[in-house]
Amino acid sequence: MDTIAIKYNDEIVDLQTAAAKGIDGEAIVLDNSDAALEVLRHSTAHLMAQAIKLLYPDAQFFVGPVVKEGFYYDFRVSEEIGEGDLKRIEKQMLALAKKKYVIERYEISKGEAKKKFANDPLKLAVMERIPDERVSIYKQGDFEDLCRGPHLPSVQAIRFFKLTKIAGAYLGGDSSNEMLTRIYGIAFADKASLKAHLEMLAEAEKRDHRKIGAQMKLFAFREEVGAGFPIWLPAGARLRSRLEELLFKAHRKRGYEPVRGPEMLRSDLWKTSGHYQNYGENMYFTHIDDIEFGVKPMNCVGHIKVYEDELHSYRDLPIKYFEYGVVHRHEMTGALHGLFRVREFTQDDAHIFCTTEQIEAQIIEVVDFVDKIMKTFDFDYKMMISTKPEKAVGSDAVWEVSTQALKNAMDSNGLVYAIDEGGGAFYGPKIDIKITDAIGREWQCGTIQLDFNLPERFALEYNGEANDKIQPVMIHRAILGSFERFIGILTEHYAGEFPMFIAPTQVAIVPIAEPHNAYAKELADKLIDMGADSEIFSKNESLNKRIRTAEKGRVPMIIVLGDEEIENKTIAVRDRRNREQYNLSEAEFLTMIQQKINEVNF
RNA sequence: GCUCACAUGGCUCAGAGGUAGAGCACUUCCUUGGUAAGGAAGAGGUCCCGGGUUCAAUUCCCGGUGUGAGCUCCA
Missing domain, CATH: 3.30.980.10 (Threonyl-trna Synthetase; Chain A, domain 2)
Structure with missing residues (x-):
């Protein structure tokens, strides 16, 4: 060459x-x-x-x-x-x-x-x-x-x-x-x-989550609702709540406490936090009587108020609050794009209040959490540390210390990362997680942000060993980023072929004729009991048509029930992925579904 | 927010300055079918919203809203 x-x-x-x-x-x-x-x-x-x-x-x-x-x-x-x-x-x-x-x-x-x-x-x-x-x-x-x-x-x-x-x-x-x-x-x-x-470009077009989202009836946008405000259709809401449930357990296992802040808080609080000055142009404001309120663009302030609800001892730290926090941000109209960019979205948000000494261990724990989730979805990922942006609160010294703390945590654990100069949030440096999907595209999802500023601004404290007042460090983190964006990415990653544990419907049940409907319903109930959703295709249409409809609906597993199955208590299973058919006893079938659903926990 | 384009039944799209069609979906009936579209009949649209031009506008013009591509921004 x-x-x-x-x-x-x-x-x-x-x-x-x-x-x-x-x-x-x-x-x-x-x-x-x-x-x-x-x-x-x-x-x-x-x-x-x-x-x-x-x-x-x-x-x-x-x-x-x-x-x-x-x-x-x-x-x-x-x-x-x-x-x-x-x-x-x-x-x-x-x-x-x-x-x-x-x-x-x-x-x-x-x-x-x-x-x-x-x-x-x-x-x-x-x-x-x-x-x-x-x-x-x-x-x-x-x-x-x-x-x-x-x-x-x-x-x-x-x-x-x-x-x-x-x-x-x-x-x-x-x-x-x-x-x-x-x-x-x-x-x-x-x-x-x-x-x-x-x-790859053609494939990306085929996988467009806006198209698949409409086909699979996951979500929709309507002119009369307003730009950037998605409505979640039943199938999409099922998928989303599966994600929420899995993630809820995963948080509890790691010591996070669920909390909830209000959708809007008095503007004075946003002035204290610095959002009013630094982020105000992206916020929505309203008045109640004569008092101005800001609709939350982030969940930190609510969590700070939870923290302030009681006095804390160093023995309690780290304290981890999490919330599926609905936030509103005024994004430019031209930036709106399907579920990827909306004006109302829900973050899988958490804030960790800890001592300076605990930072490293906490960062590592979060990175490990991220790793577990991303591997489950077959995403490769990269991490990037973003430093102080032009518009920022807090002194250079604080920024320097916190940026260094992030680097130390990564370095001492041999984690590889890149640096994005000036890419940080206005209140602190961050580690961004960039995932790579099935066709090689990169997406920014999770983020871990270190924050010395908000604890300072809200004068947060805990009692130290010597009964002295010490300011905690705050770590903001989201792993999916937002349910909207993440589900959009998942849709394109899997091209709508969601794995069993996350699919809106796990099983499509196709009874061959009227007399088989009762058995179909019986099975559907058993599936619900084990946490699997199914849909019975019993409309007055040809068998072929109903199987085709189930296939097109991307349901991972299709079962056909007729006289033979009822007589022998068996199930004719059709695996959508490889179009293979095989027979199982009812017990075997239920065990298999149970396994497929339970094989995932973060 | 800016530039350009687009907007027709639930969905995908035809169409013309004289108030509209197709396929899918939906409803009813027939068909009771063993692994990717059985048949028939029917219902459904202020042609995105507001203004203007015209005897007449869904069709042309202007503004708004929404969508797409890009700039910019970002979960």
């Missing part, structure tokens, strides 16, 4: 630059490694720009970076470009690639560059952001672009790409600026990888 760039001091340097500067390093060949793809995709973005320039001569280009999902280029054109034009641009790109243009690089001073691009305001805008005195220009054929690189040696290697999306994007991501046209694309080193990626 040909070398396309080198690695020098951990940086990717293209061959053009390496030759100009006379440096050498480890070879990067054209494969699907991160480094190779970065170069390839960057050059593909340029090739796209070259093609666009040919097709739309008045196009002016802004920036065309490589991003996680491929690359894009922002540009300005007078003509309307639509989804249908992407094919045309792709064709032009392939034609250009066939010409095997060598990609040349040269440097000029910024002054010269400004002259060169004098009638290209977008390029001038790009230069405004570059601090360097000298800038590099890349040239392929008669197309030139201001660019930092790195690039391929030639456009020839660009073959397996696809333009995926066209959209508007604000210049510089600032909505007060003009909107440019943005085309997204993806490129790979070989055909199979491109194909696999495109199949």
